[in-house]
Amino acid sequence: MSYHTTVRDVYREAATQPAANLCCVPQAPRYLPGLNIPPIMVEMNYGCGTTIHLQDMTSNQRVLYVGVGGGLEVLQLAYFARRPGGVIAVDPVREMRQKARANLELAAETNDWFDPSFVTLIDGDALHLPVERNSVDLAAQNCLFNIFKTGGDLEQALAEMHRVLDDGGRLVMSDPIASRPLPLALRQDEVLRAQCISGCLLLEEYLQKISDAGFGAIEVRSRRPYRMLDAVTYDLEDDLLLETVEVTAFQVTMPEDGVCVFTGRMAVYLGPDEEFDDGRGHYFPKNIPLPVCDKTADALQALGRADIQVTPTTWHSEGGGCC
Numbered sequence: 001m002s003y004h005t006t007v008r009d010v011y012r013e014a015a016t017q018p019a020a021n022l023c024c025v026p027q028a029p030r031y032l033p034g035l036n037i038p039p040i041m042v043e044m045n046y047g048c049g050t051t052i053h054l055q056d057m058t059s060n061q062r063v064l065y066v067g068v069g070g071g072l073e074v075l076q077l078a079y080f081a082r083r084p085g086g087v088i089a090v091d092p093v094r095e096m097r098q099k100a101r102a103n104l105e106l107a108a109e110t111n112d113w114f115d116p117s118f119v120t121l122i123d124g125d126a127l128h129l130p131v132e133r134n135s136v137d138l139a140a141q142n143c144l145f146n147i148f149k150t151g152g153d154l155e156q157a158l159a160e161m162h163r164v165l166d167d168g169g170r171l172v173m174s175d176p177i178a179s180r181p182l183p184l185a186l187r188q189d190e191v192l193r194a195q196c197i198s199g200c201l202l203l204e205e206y207l208q209k210i211s212d213a214g215f216g217a218i219e220v221r222s223r224r225p226y227r228m229l230d231a232v233t234y235d236l237e238d239d240l241l242l243e244t245v246e247v248t249a250f251q252v253t254m255p256e257d258g259v260c261v262f263t264g265r266m267a268v269y270l271g272p273d274e275e276f277d278d279g280r281g282h283y284f285p286k287n288i289p290l291p292v293c294d295k296t297a298d299a300l301q302a303l304g305r306a307d308i309q310v311t312p313t314t315w316h317s318e319g320g321g322c323c
């Protein structure tokens with residue numbers, strides 16, 4: 001029996017009986033002006049962070065959301081789309097789609113701007129998206145891809161997102177990551193995997209999978225604690241911290257020297273000239289810090305120049321920058 005059967009059983013159950021401890025976001029959801037979120041959607045928030053970042057929202061985007069849950073983020077995305085069919089939402093679990101539909105109808109009662117027709121709920125699977133190639137500008141998933149096993153499914157899910165996104169499109173994701181590799185016994189526990197606990201990768205592995213799928217730039221929007229797996233309960237040598245990472249990956253050509261990963265680092269040139277040209281297409285005006293990807297940051301630091309300073313990673317990249 002494939003672990004996907006366990007995953008669907010877990011979410012069939014979570015659709016029927018809201019599971020307060022499932023995934024569990026430490027932060028309150030984003031309450032945008034004029035957005036009233038029905039309490040049931042908050043209760044059924046099975047994400048581990050958010051995929052709603054203002055800098056990823058542009059006019060008339062064609063939006064795809066994969067793994068719908070109670071519909072919270074679909075409603076938030078519809079807030080920006082505001083037109084019939086503006087958000088396509090895919091989930092293979094019938095009970096979850098039904099619950100999301102009911103929750104969206106509830107949301108329409110307290111949100112004048114919203115009509116349930118803004119969201120098209122479709123039966124479908126992240127591994128075989130029922131969506132045309134290059135037909136989406138913004139694709140999002142929250143706390144689903146960590147469930148997929150590497151060596152096949154995760155790679156396929158990312159390839160599917162890459163296929164459906166148009167040039168310049170964005171993939172916004174939130175997933176738990178592990179601070180050290182999880183032991184095999186945990187990784188093989190299908191229920192814990194379905195509950196977004198035991199499928200977590202290290203951050204470097206997670207980012208590598210995204211760039212292997214062909215995304216040429218990645219911005220890490222946020223990284224923060226998500227869960228502590230205590231040594232006794234999880235039969236570990238030491239307690240193990242899981243974190244939530246939120247990233248936006250860009251459907252842009254892969255640079256010849258590899259993916260640009262922005263982790264919040266900035267570089268500043270201190271003079272004496274008016275600007276510094278690093279010879280790799282980046283120009284730094286005197287005294288103005290600019291966001292740089294880790295590759296560029298490392299290259300600048302390797303120059304060992306006192307007139308170039310590079311700030312450390314903050315895990316909060318808000319866009320813009322050197323590449």
Ligand SMILES: C[S@@+](CC[C@H](N)C(=O)[O-])C[C@H]1O[C@@H](n2cnc3c(N)ncnc32)[C@H](O)[C@@H]1O
Pocket residue numbers: 007008011012023044045046047048066067068069070071072073090091092093096124125126127141142143144196
């Ligand atoms: C952890 S929940 C996250 C729900 C939602 N993204 C949120 O943040 O609340 C995972 C969701 O993915 C759905 N799901 C499970 N397997 C899937 C698959 N193979 N493809 C797409 N969605 C899937 C589940 O039914 C559930 O709605």
